[in-house]
Amino acid sequence: MRKKSFKLTVALLFTAAFVNAQKVQYKEFDLDNGLHVILHQDKTAPVVAVSVMYHVGSKNEDSARTGFAHFFEHLLFEGTDNIKRGTFMKIVSSNGGQNNANTTQDRTFYYEVFPSNQLELGLWLESERMLHPVINEVGVKTQNEVVKEEKRQRLDNQPYGKFAYEIFRRLFTEHPYRWQTIGSMEHLDAARLDEFKAFFKKYYVPNNAVLSIAGDIDVDKATTLAKQYFSAVPRGADIQQPHIQEPPLAHEIVDSVYDANIQIPAIMAAYRTPGMSTHDSKVLGLISSILSSGASSKLYKKMVDDKKDALEVGALNYALEDYGAYITYALPNNNAPLTQLLQDIDEEVASLQANLISESDYQKIMNQFENGYVSANSRVIGVAENLAEGYTFYNKNTNQINEELDQVHKITREEIRDVAKKYLNKDQRVVLYYLPAKQ
Incomplete structure (x- = not known):
């Protein structure tokens, strides 16, 4: 008994030391226009990241005008009153930097990573994007073609490229998560210029954004520069995020999808789960690790190594702000029946x-x-990014970045069992047979 107690004490001390060693220090404040600013100093390398996270994603769109948030991910690189069209990324690269952006159902994230002596340039670029971008017919037409090509490459012509869309449109019937982030090309084609301008005016405002800066910075100087470049941006109207209750899944939904881009079929099962900020969502993340993280995981060892009836198998906790989707999938080996693969997965879940x-x-x-x-x-x-997500999605709790480890360490084996029992049930899931299209 003493030996066990000693081991437990050592483990707890190690965990506490680990958490403290990884603690992220930061400063945060609000500008008068509502922009939330987060500063983190890290002098281990002479680089700095300048980022802006807007709390707008595909769930904020009109069901007849889907794809707007992702479209703006591209459109806001077109140029501003002070940045000539097509030169935004050239300015970044010519000053030793890198930049990119991405969009989810819940937020849009823009960033630059520069040598630390270019912090001011990064702040100017992002303030320009927020303050006065040029939104005109030329830019809209250009980016419309860019988005169409992206859709062809990443979804339409990609093997299993539409699996998430096919799952979400069956898992959600009322919530905007039911459509894909890239949206409908028909909706974008039909949209007028004033609709794009109205979408920008509503959502790309300082009171709907977080400016997060991390790296080799002087905190006082960065504070002054953030105020200098962003204080002039006018505050927008207050934004109410959509809160749409999805009716519960009362029975198992079984359906088939045919994909001309694949030769190997797949079986998928998806369960609707709670939003990312909930405790249960974190437990589900651990469950996905148990089932499919690494060659020693339950599903991989059973189906790929031992039975050899699967080429690939996995479990994914697809966590979003309002809800999530827990997805399991498998690709057959040696013509194994998809029903057998589903049974194998269900046995491990059970x-x-x-x-x-x-x-x-x-x-x-x-x-x-x-x-x-x-x-x-x-x-x-x-x-x-993690600092900004804490503020955006965890009730303005920027310190979520430091609390995450402790929250997960407190999850018990009993909770893992109980959460699996609560959400991963056959009568509340979508089963999708993802099949090669007939030639």
């Missing part, structure tokens, strides 16, 4: 629902989470 995982499996997934946490915060852009 085992999680009925039994506690072993202490060694529990420690393994905790180690995996810690490694993932360190990796996610190993670059300044990762820290900048």
Whole structure:
């Protein structure tokens, strides 16, 4: 008994030391126009990340005008009153920087990573994007073609490229998560210029954004510069995020999809789950690690190594702001029946629902989470994004970046069993047979 107690004490001390060593220090404040500013100093390398996260994604769109948020991810690189069209990215690269942007169902994220002596340039570029971008017919037409080509490459002509869309449109019937982030090309073609301008005016405002800066900075100087470049941006109207209740799934939905881009079929099962900020969503993340993270995971070992009836198998906790989707999938080996693959997966899920995982499996997934946490915060852009997401999605709690590890460490084996039992049930899921289109 003493030996066990000693080991537990050592483990707890190690965990506490680990959490403290990874603690992210930051300063935050609001400008008068509502822009939230977060500053993190990290002098380990002479680089700085400048980012802006807007709380707008595909869920904020009109059902007859989908794709606007993703479209603006592209459109706001067109130019501004002071940046000539087509030169935004050239300015970044010619000053030793990199830049990009991405859009989800819930937010749009723009960033630049520069040598630290170019902090002011990064702030000027993002303030220009927010203050007075040029939105005209030329830019809209140009980016419309860019988005269409992206859709062809990433979705239409990509093997299994539409799997998420096919799942979400069956998993959600009322919530805007039911359409894909890239949206409808027909909707974008039909949209008028004044509709694009109205969308920008409503959502791309300082009181709907977080400016997050991380890297080799002087905090006082960065504070002064942030105020200098963003204080002049006018505040927008207050924004109410959509809160749409999705009716519960009362029975299993089984359907088939045919894809001309694949030769190997797949079986998928998806369960609607709670939003990313909930405790249960974090538990579901650990469950996905148990089932499919690495070659020693339950599904991989059983179906790929032992039975050899799967070429690939996985489980994914697709966490979003309002809801999430827990997705399992498998591709058959040696013409194994898809029904058999689904049964194999269901057996492992049922085992999680009925039994506690072993202490060694529990420690393994905790180690995996810690490694993932360190990796996610190993670059300044990762820290900048995680700080902004904490404020945006966790009730303005920027410190979520430091609380995450402790929250996960408190998850028990009993909670893993109970959460699996609560959400991963056959009578509340979508089963999708993803099949090659007939020639």
